[in-house]
Amino acid sequence: MPKEFKPKLNICHMYPDLLNLYGDRGNVMAFARRCQWRDIQIEIHRISVGDEVDFSRMDFVFLGGGSDREQNLMAADLAERTGNLSDAIEDGLVVLAICGGYQLMGKYYRTLTGEIIPGLGILDLHTDGGRKRLIGNIAVEVRLGGAVRMVTGFENHSGRTYLGRLEPLGRVLAGYGNNGEDGMEGACYKNVLCSYLHGPLLPKNPFITDHLISLALRRRCRDIPLKPLDDTLEEAANEVMIKRLLG
């Protein structure tokens, strides 16, 4: 093995042209920048409806949410790739799915009128439509890779998500979370991480970003300890919201 080992990660940004709501592309920016700052090479693949993609070659997949029409288009397109995606996930592909993308990973979405819209069925969860939108700043206690941290963001969803045999991402300290009832937020399965948090999630919560980068490196090559970065600004931005929500 050469002395200077330079890993490279393939980042897959799903439907950046369709799912451009709520600043979720900031998650891809955060992942990419924090790799670059550590001399980890990256290549960003922006996938549109109909584009070919081999998920087994990817290291990190980001799937966001959009307005109803865009969401339906992406659901139809993604349904044709379910096998490819599902195999890669079973093999340890690192995925971050936010809001609409989170709901889509589940079994189905039941609308207020009782109509069942099938999801990709990769994760054991389902979502029910709700009358009142759950909107506002949110703080969640998240345990990942041995660390417990306060995560903040902004949620805006009418769907109520219920987990089957899955671990949540964290415990809601302020806000609604998955459904506003059981105090849970998000879901974890293998290397897939799902959440309702916009804000976007990764920039203000860099320990999640670094956790995802570590997982991706481990799957691609080996355990590589990440060079620590100066996160003063990230922590300050997070702290503002923690103070406001939790006092």
Add this chain to the structure above:
Amino acid sequence: MWGSIALNRLRLIIALSVARVLTFLIRFLGRGKGSSLPGSIALKIFPGLIEYGASRVRLGIVMVTGTNGKTTTNNMIAHILEGGGCRVLINREGANLPAGVASAFAREMDLMGRLDSDYACLEVDEAAFPLVAAKTRPRHVVVTNFFRDQLDRYGELDKTVSLVRDALTGMEGTKLVLNADDPLVAQLGRSTGLQSVYYGLADHEGTSRSGSAAREGKFCPFCGRELVYRYYQYSQLGHYACAGCGFSRPDPDVEGMLPQAEGMCTSCRVRFRQGMVVNLKVPLYGMYNLYNALAAYAAALLLGMEHRGAAGRLREYRTATGRMEGFRYRGKPVFLNLVKNPAGFNEGLGALVDMADGRLDVMMAINDNDADGRDISWLWDVDFEVLEGCREKIGLLVCSGRRAEEMALRLKYAGIPEKKLVVAGDYRDAVNRVLEGGAPKSYILATYTALWPVERILSGYAERVQTETEHLPHVS
């Protein structure tokens, strides 16, 4: 029955008196301009205030709605009408919710409820549009554009558009002034069946053949097929057509051609219904302000204003607070600009890049109060990455407001070196830093609720400069 009329009359008089006292107190105590609270209290005392006021306007109500450009367009229309000798009532401070509209009526009425106005020019928030339109029955409605704005309040853009569409449908006799270049707006002509006048910008060297990733409304509002564009002006504005149902950009009645930026002024030639041509020049920066001017011009022509007189009035238009307002601090030019959504912020950054022909210091004040939109995720949809090209020219980037840290974080991930970033949550501290930054120019961008306090502090230090079309430095 007479009793109830007398009671109503009494309520009106009390409401107007209370509004007057409140306005005086708010201004006297320096707590703002009293553009919202007096109306909100007056409405509690006399809920029919807006209907009452609207029914007493002599010639009619002109209403401006849409995401960006409402204040500027509305002020321009009022400015042209005043130039034509009309008495105009206007909610000038951008207070565009029912309370702001009520405040404007209360301010113009005497204590007996008499009103001496030919026109009321009202800018109205999209979400409040159905309510205010139902109360005032506007004769003319101008719709500027639809972009993503404060999504946590409205749900989603599609919903905002349908709110406005449903409110317009059935408003018989109302005439629309619509942006032909924005498919989300232009569709209102066909979907409401109302008589419509269209304005737009023709193809020019600055248009682009490919769309930006952040554009809205990619799909035909009638059949859902993806729209095909011949060119883009910016975001989803451009020349579009649907291959499915034939919906396409309507031919504008008022069309701007050969737009040009000359320093802080913008100009174009305007063709009216393929015939007559006049020169239009506004002392404002940016293509989006040209759209505002075209909207105002189209509305003014529809209201019977003379075309050359209207163009002359636009030439001497005076900018509203924070719409690229010019100041001078110890000889150094300082600009103040309102930003409230990705499209507007991107335009503001375009101005910043143009200004970076020399060195400049920048301040960005971001709040997340209700009026700003509580969700500031949209900062990550703004293309701050364009600053990488001119970062050598930027001295300081001072971040302020309730979400100063988040703003700084966004800039860090856009590749701005951290040593240039200053976090100063306090407005006065931030304004001091950006004024004393050492560069020969300063540029301040602020969200809605940060704009007023920043403007107040700034005007304490710096003198206001009127941008005049004839005396502007040419920076091209």
